[in-house]
Each structure stands twice: as C-alpha cells, then as structure tokens.
Amino acid sequence: MDLNALEDFRLVATHGGFGRASRASSRSKATLSRRVADLEEALGVRLVERGMRSLELTEAGQLLLAGTERPMRDMVDTLAQVREGMASPKGRLRIAAPLVFSQLALGRLAARFVANYPEVEIEAVADDRMVDLVEEHFDVVIRINPRKDSNLVGRCIARDRLVLAAAPSFRLPRKRSDKPFAVPAVVTPSYRDGETWTVRDSRLVIEPRPVLRLSSLLMARDAIIAGAGVALVPRSMIGGAVERGELTVWGEVGEEVELWILHISRRLQSPKVRAFVEFMSAQYPDGAFTI
Numbered sequence: 600m601d602l603n604a605l606e607d608f609r610l611v612a613t614h615g616g617f618g619r620a621s622r623a624s625s626r627s628k629a630t631l632s633r634r635v636a637d638l639e640e641a642l643g644v645r646l647v648e649r650g651m652r653s654l655e656l657t658e659a660g661q662l663l664l665a666g667t668e669r670p671m672r673d674m675v676d677t678l679a680q681v682r683e684g685m686a687s688p689k690g691r692l693r694i695a696a697p698l699v700f701s702q703l704a705l706g707r708l709a710a711r712f713v714a715n716y717p718e719v720e721i722e723a724v725a726d727d728r729m730v731d732l733v734e735e736h737f738d739v740v741i742r743i744n745p746r747k748d749s750n751l752v753g754r755c756i757a758r759d760r761l762v763l764a765a766a767p768s769f770r771l772p773r774k775r776s777d778k779p780f781a782v783p784a785v786v787t788p789s790y791r792d793g794e795t796w797t798v799r800d801s802r803l804v805i806e807p808r809p810v811l812r813l814s815s816l817l818m819a820r821d822a823i824i825a826g827a828g829v830a831l832v833p834r835s836m837i838g839g840a841v842e843r844g845e846l847t848v849w850g851e852v853g854e855e856v857e858l859w860i861l862h863i864s865r866r867l868q869s870p871k872v873r874a875f876v877e878f879m880s881a882q883y884p885d886g887a888f889t890i
Contacts, residue, residue, distance in 0.1 A: 701725035783828035798850030
C-alpha cells in the first residue's frame with residue numbers, strides 16, 4: 600500500500616473535502632482525488648462519497664481514519680526525530696583496524712575522538728583479516744594497501760615505508776653484489792619461504808634465514824632489538840629505537856605503504872562516519888604516519 604496515498608486520504612478526510620485539503624496542503628485537487636481513488640482500488644472498498652458540495656466518509660472510510668490517526672502521527676513524529684537525531688554525530692561507531700595500528704595508535708585516537716564527540720560510543724576490533732562491513736556490521740574499516748573494492752569508498756590518511764632494520768651488532772654488508780647475502784632474520788606471516796629483500800636504490804639483496812617466525816610486527820621489533828637478526832618493519836614503528844641507538848636501518852624495501860580509512864558509501868553518509876573520517880584525515884596532515 601502507498602503510504603503517501605494513505606496520508607492524502609487522511610488529509611482529505613480531516614479537512615472535509617478535496618478543495619479545503621488542496622488549499623491547506625498546496626497540492627492539486629486532481630492529485631488528491633487520484634490518490635484517494637488509488638487507495639480505494641487497492642483496498643477494494645469505497646472510502647468517500649463525493650457529493651456536489653460536500654464529502655462524506657463511508658463506514659469503511661471512518662474506520663480507516665480512526666485506525667490510522669495515531670500510527671500516522673507516530674510515524675511523522677518518528678521521522679522528525681530521525682532527521683533531528685542524525686544531524687549530529689551520535690550512537691555506536693564500530694571500527695575494524697589492523698592489529699599493529701590498533702595497538703600503537705587507535706586507542707589514543709579513539710579517546711581523542713570521543714572527547715570531541717561525547718555522544719559517540721566507539722567499539723573497535725583489532726583484526727588483520729578482511730572483515731565484511733555489511734555482514735559484520737562495521738561502520739568503517741582501516742586497511743593497509745587495500746585492494747580495489749567497488750562497494751567501499753574512502754581516502755588514504757597516511758603513508759609509511761618498510762625498512763630493513765637490525766641491532767647495531769649486525770653489520771650492514773659493505774660489499775655490494777647481485778648475489779644475495781644470507782642473514783639471520785625475524786619474519787612475520789607475510790614472509791614466503793625463498794623470497795629475498797632488495798634494498799631500494801642499491802645493489803644490496805638480503806636472503807633471509809629465518810631464526811624466528813612471529814605473528815606480530817611488535818614482537819619482531821622487540822626481537823631484533825634483542826639481537827635476533829634482521830627484519831622488515833615499518834619505519835614508523837622503530838623511530839624511537841633508532842634514536843636510542845637500539846636499531847640501525849639498512850634501507851627501504853618496496854613501495855610506500857598506504858593507510859586507508861574505508862566505509863560503504865558517500866551517499867547519505869551518517870554524521871558519525873563522516874566525522875570520524877574527517878578526524879582521522881586530520882591526524883596526519885603531512886601524510887606521514889607517526890606514532
């Protein structure tokens with residue numbers, strides 16, 4: 600049933616005629632008459648008796664008017680509340696983010712966000728897998744180097760670099776050669792047996808000899824500080840250790856790492872999502888990811 604037709608019937612019935620309803624609503628008499636006729640056709644009953652000068656409700660019309668008065672009023676009030684309630688960020692915001700980013704930065708950023716928007720409640724899940732935003736009811740997801748997905752939109756909020764790093768006790772090979780240097784290494788799940796690490800802008804090629812296989816980059820960082828070997832880690836994660844002399848950087852490997860914030864659609868984006876995307880984008884104005 601067309602709810603617009605039902606509302607037009609109520610308009611005509613409460614004003615006692617098509618002419619008065621038209622003047623009250625600025626809608627044409629022809630439109631109102633057609634809508635009421637459509638409603639009668641859909642219900643299979645006559646709702647009004649059209650006289651030359653007046654309009655009378657049939658018994659069915661009176662029953663329909665009485666039965667829909669409160670539900671329609673409640674619906675109008677509810678729609679108004681929805682519009683007003685969605686004008687500012689509020690409600691629960693579910694976020695999925697990579698484990699390392701969550702451990703290093705998300706707690707601090709989430710606290711700062713809710714301080715700015717106290718009517719928003721954040722629920723953050725640290726997970727490296729590809730979560731489904733719709734099926735798992737997430738509002739936004741933060742991903743590293745995301746693949747193209749026609750269902751998601753968003754923006755790159757920061758960039759980082761992967762570097763080879765080791766404790767100062769591990770000396771950087773001085774001799775450059777196309778032949779890989781075998782080096783004890785700490786590797787994470789992204790490592791594939793047999794791969795090599797090539798330092799950008801040099802002829803240095805490292806052949807990792809895994810001595811530790813760890814599931815977390817944070818564990819890998821701590822392991823190489825302790826002298827276990829060389830590892831491929833984000834530059835942002837080891838800045839403090841390099842400054843303290845606990846680690847040395849052998850060089851960059853691969854392309855830039857991009858950090859993206861993604862959500863379902865730009866159209867009718869909720870204020871809480873829009874506010875969080877703008878907030879996250881403002882955290883890294885120069886584009887560099889810093890902890």
